[in-house]
Amino acid sequence: MGLFAASDAGFAGAPPAPLLCLQRYYGVQPVLETDHWFARLGQGQRLPYDDGRKKTFAQALAEPDLQDMFSLPYRRGPTTAIHSENDDPGRVRVDSLFKFTYGSNRAALRRVEFLGQKILVHSRIVGPLARVEERLRVLVAAHPELRQTILPLGGAFTRRKIAGTDRTSAHSYGIALDINPKRSDYWRWRHGQDLRPQSDRTPAQAIVDAFEQEGFIWGGRWYHFDTMHFEYRPELLDPSCSVPAELH
Ligand SMILES: [Zn+2]
Structure with a gap:
């Protein structure tokens, strides 16, 4: 499945794994248009999976695309202090x-x-x-x-x-x-x-x-x-x- 998570443009196969998960958990519909993946919200608005912009963390917080929501992995396991600046998995929300x-x-x-x-x-x-x-x-x-x-x-x-x-x-x-x-x-x-x-x-x-x-x-x-x-x-x-x- 990781194969499908390739970044986006030019790949006309299955939707990226994170987008399939948004379909499962958020009820959006993955759609491919001119080689770019989108999440359609009901009948109307669609959100780009990858807007193609390179962002700082502050920009990702302020103007995220769907892929940005997955850019920091969430790690389970023993609770420890996080020393890595802006390691905030989940704070990016579209x-x-x-x-x-x-x-x-x-x-x-x-x-x-x-x-x-x-x-x-x-x-x-x-x-x-x-x-x-x-x-x-x-x-x-x-x-x-x-x-x-x-x-x-x-x-x-x-x-x-x-x-x-x-x-x-x-x-x-x-x-x-x-x-x-x-x-x-x-x-x-x-x-x-x-x-x-x-x-x-x-x-x-x-x-x-x-x-x-x-x-x-x-x-x-x-x-x-x-x-x-x-x-x-x-x-x-x-x-x-x-x-x-x-x-x-
Ligand atoms: Zn709270």
């Missing part, structure tokens, strides 16, 4: 893709209970989130001290921009959940300092694993860390979606 899939209609939101706390989330993540909750319920039963790392939750759906930016937060789509902010670390609170992965201000490995196993990425894996933040991004956790390293 806003119109998320708008298409998750919309801005409050009717798509559902009120659910998560470990006893009521939150609002998008209907599309109710299933995966319930599976995370079940994993955490078992975990907390065995390790009651972990409960206070998670609860009270910081929240889920809320319409807002990312702090200090003009970009829409994943919370605005109802696909992100913050665990207890008082037991968390955020890079804006700790300028110029590294995340301290083993401190009591970062969640236990088993908590991170529970979310990742169900398609949620963790903000503690970012150079710009946000350890309370979990976000439904199955395309970054499904190995079949990644672009082979040599093509980055």
